[in-house]
Amino acid sequence: xxxTDRAAFEQYAAEAERRWAExxxxxxxxxxxxxSECSIAKGARQTMDHLRLALEQAGIAAEVRRVGCAGWxxxxxxxEVKAPGAPPVIYQKITTDKVPELxxxxxxxxxxxxxxxGVRADQPFEGVPPLNQHPFLAGQRRVLxxxxxxxxxxxxxxxxxxxxxxxxxxxxxxxxxxxxxxEVKISNVRxxxxxxxPAGIKWESGRRTQAWPKYVIANSHEGxxxxxxxxxxxxxxxxxxxxxxxIGCYALETPHGYNYVGGEHKLAIERFRKAVDQxxxxxxxxxxxxxxxxxxxxxVRTGGGAYICGEGSALMYSVMGQRGQPRxxxxxxVEEGVWKRPxxxxxxxxxxxxxxxxxxxxxxxxxMGTEKSTxxxxxxxxxxxxxxxxxxxxMGMPMREVIFGLFGGMREGYVxxxxxxxxxxxxxxxxxxxxxxVDFDSLTPLxxxxxxxxxxxxxxxxxxxxxxxxxxxxxxxxxxxxxxxCRLGNPALVEIIERIRLGQARQxxxxxxxxxxxxxxxxxxCGLGQVAPMPTLGMIRAFPEDFAAHIEEHRCPAGVCPVxxxxxxxxxxxx
Amino acid sequence: xxxxxHTDGELDLEPLKRILERDFRYDTHQDAEELILGACQEAQNxxxxxxxxxxxxxxxxxxxxxxxxxxxxxxxxxxxxxxxGKHFLLLCHGTACYVMGSQRLIDTLRDEYGITNGEVTRDxxxxxxxxxxCLGVCDLAPVIQVDHHTYCGRLTxxxxxxxxEALKRxxxxxERNETD
Numbered sequence: 001x002x003x004t005d006r007a008a009f010e011q012y013a014a015e016a017e018r019r020w021a022e023x024x025x026x027x028x029x030x031x032x033x034x035x036s037e038c039s040i041a042k043g044a045r046q047t048m049d050h051l052r053l054a055l056e057q058a059g060i061a062a063e064v065r066r067v068g069c070a071g072w073x074x075x076x077x078x079x080e081v082k083a084p085g086a087p088p089v090i091y092q093k094i095t096t097d098k099v100p101e102l103x104x105x106x107x108x109x110x111x112x113x114x115x116x117x118g119v120r121a122d123q124p125f126e127g128v129p130p131l132n133q134h135p136f137l138a139g140q141r142r143v144l145x146x147x148x149x150x151x152x153x154x155x156x157x158x159x160x161x162x163x164x165x166x167x168x169x170x171x172x173x174x175x176x177x178x179x180x181x182x183e184v185k186i187s188n189v190r191x192x193x194x195x196x197x198p199a200g201i202k203w204e205s206g207r208r209t210q211a212w213p214k215y216v217i218a219n220s221h222e223g224x225x226x227x228x229x230x231x232x233x234x235x236x237x238x239x240x241x242x243x244x245x246x247i248g249c250y251a252l253e254t255p256h257g258y259n260y261v262g263g264e265h266k267l268a269i270e271r272f273r274k275a276v277d278q279x280x281x282x283x284x285x286x287x288x289x290x291x292x293x294x295x296x297x298x299x300v301r302t303g304g305g306a307y308i309c310g311e312g313s314a315l316m317y318s319v320m321g322q323r324g325q326p327r328x329x330x331x332x333x334v335e336e337g338v339w340k341r342p343x344x345x346x347x348x349x350x351x352x353x354x355x356x357x358x359x360x361x362x363x364x365x366x367x368m369g370t371e372k373s374t375x376x377x378x379x380x381x382x383x384x385x386x387x388x389x390x391x392x393x394x395m396g397m398p399m400r401e402v403i404f405g406l407f408g409g410m411r412e413g414y415v416x417x418x419x420x421x422x423x424x425x426x427x428x429x430x431x432x433x434x435x436x437x438v439d440f441d442s443l444t445p446l447x448x449x450x451x452x453x454x455x456x457x458x459x460x461x462x463x464x465x466x467x468x469x470x471x472x473x474x475x476x477x478x479x480x481x482x483x484x485x486c487r488l489g490n491p492a493l494v495e496i497i498e499r500i501r502l503g504q505a506r507q508x509x510x511x512x513x514x515x516x517x518x519x520x521x522x523x524x525x526c527g528l529g530q531v532a533p534m535p536t537l538g539m540i541r542a543f544p545e546d547f548a549a550h551i552e553e554h555r556c557p558a559g560v561c562p563v564x565x566x567x568x569x570x571x572x573x574x575x
Numbered sequence: 576x577x578x579x580x581h582t583d584g585e586l587d588l589e590p591l592k593r594i595l596e597r598d599f600r601y602d603t604h605q606d607a608e609e610l611i612l613g614a615c616q617e618a619q620n621x622x623x624x625x626x627x628x629x630x631x632x633x634x635x636x637x638x639x640x641x642x643x644x645x646x647x648x649x650x651x652x653x654x655x656x657x658x659x660g661k662h663f664l665l666l667c668h669g670t671a672c673y674v675m676g677s678q679r680l681i682d683t684l685r686d687e688y689g690i691t692n693g694e695v696t697r698d699x700x701x702x703x704x705x706x707x708x709c710l711g712v713c714d715l716a717p718v719i720q721v722d723h724h725t726y727c728g729r730l731t732x733x734x735x736x737x738x739x740e741a742l743k744r745x746x747x748x749x750e751r752n753e754t755d
Contacts, residue, residue, distance in 0.1 A: 037710075037711050037712060038711060038712050038713075038714060041712040041715060041718070041720075041726035041728070042712075042714075042715070042726075073712075073713065073714040074714050076714070222708075223708045224708065224709070225668070225669035225670045225671075225673075225707055225708055225709050226669055226670035226671060226709060227709065228709055228711035228713065231711055232711070262708070263616055263651075263653050264653070264706070264708065264710070265711070299609075301609065301612070301613065302612070302613055302616060303612075303651070304612055304615070304616065304647065304650075304651025304652065304653045304654060305651055305652035305653035305706075305708070306650065306651050306652055307707065307708065318612065319609060320605075320608060320609060321608040321609050321610070321611040321612055321643075321647070322608075322646075322647075323646055323647065323650040324650070324651075339605060380713070382669075382670065382671030382674070382713045382716065383671060383674045383675070384674070384675065388671075388713050388714040389714070420670060423670075424670075454670075456670045456671060456674055457674075458674040459674075462674050466678075467673075467674075470670075470673050470678070471670075474707055477707055478707060
């Protein structure tokens, strides 16, 4: 079906809402299974197949539907069961072996409280506490994640039933492009990819440049080794990202939008492509959308597994079918980007914030978070914590609350040592620094970084020297090799750390690390090169005792490094 | 994993040509250039690597030189220009996997199976590819993905050995994600 005007869209939306209300009305069985990359790995598709079969055999006429990830990776595969006349109960870790018992309980009309994660209701139900009181969810503010695990990510009708594409309609019919940019400026939403540059100002500069055509690109490359929020965002609500990019195109008055997705995120690519196809079919994308005179076309491009392609200019070369290597600036990409034309590039999460800002106003958005870091942030936490997954918090929540509240603190048998921040571009925080608020500016003075919101908790069994080598080795491997300081400096750093790790450090090796880092920081072209030595410098600053033990005592306190214990200090007699 | 080859082992380029004809149409040279990377990915998915004749087919279809295609194949880590082994191991070495011990798995594969990143075992059974990014299934860390679909998580060197032995014996790898 292709909608031809605004009234037709409103009618479609009303119908979608009516069907949605019917589904959730309560007089029938609805069984939802979260299907995303993380749950598929744990067998969610098999769970879904078994459920279908078992329900049929039990004679329960249930609608078995697919939903996206709900953030609780640790509880996958999860199943939401809505019995007639009862609130939906969410069950965790429903592997195929548990399906018969679950279906049996459904048939008997009982709730299996011991498997339940929570109930979608304000009051406890049959011994199951409300979901929003679960410690994982109680402190969250879900705006981008509001519909994760609720809508079918492969259904445009579900998205529209929940208010989707209203912002797009509002923008193209009721607002001028200047007004759109103005709302984004009022919201003060800052770039979610790590740099934190205000999106509204970037858009305004893009508008100011007088050259055509212009391009809008979403950066969904997400090649960092510690973050998976963008691909979950696309997997769970691809239309939200798409709508954001479309509004970006309107603001720049260009019909050319792109989403550049990391090639390894297969499901995200598949679902985003599907979303684009559906939007074309419905007439929300294409020429003269709904008779408004506005045209918008979105292309999906996929990366090839090069970390550097997350850097803006490298990404643009990759879009143009070149090797992804950054270039000098100026000109900035809002002046000369893809095909030497003005290009506005923002992170996926930034674009996902846009529909909310347009629907509710920039002021609504700016009221969330802190004064300088407005809004919410998707955070992923990894390592030996109780609950691994994605959360959405208001900016400014203390790191301690994030780790020990939402994510439940350390698993049994693990003792907290530190949390690595900013991916491979910054240093870690120690236990005593955890009261710092999670926002764009507070982490930096401590040697940390918000980055893209991926944090890694590590425990006492991790050695800071070995960890530094790991992070430095990543930057060595992923250096695009264009700039000499980065190409040669990173291997040199790895070599020195390796020496320390083996207990063969020479005197002055720590000073040598500082000295080697300087030119990499000062002389690399791109943002990734300029921060490449940061994890090592951060580890040295946060855990000097670990380095001292290796250098002076030739031992690894964590017992990880193959130090040659007792070997005489290679105290650089010959140097 | 079955890749598209003729029964006599000859490379069958027809499936690639069909995909290019269907999904890789273009009007301008600029558009053609944008499509090279995606076309290489199709070839990689189809054959498990990008053989030289496939690179030539892509170059011919998009009107670019084969050198241009190779400039991408040799830059982007996902592409292989040598045939892989019978089974394909994708070992996640993201930070989450690292803090949970993925280095020990890499060491085990190097010391006992003689392979490092990008290499094939001598018997042609296993190819190892180490992912520096993240497979995004961090709850299973440290984790490997076998033959593009099955995940085996929370691995120790012992459980890795068991998994690889099971693979050699041709046993299914289901139910190997003991998460607790």
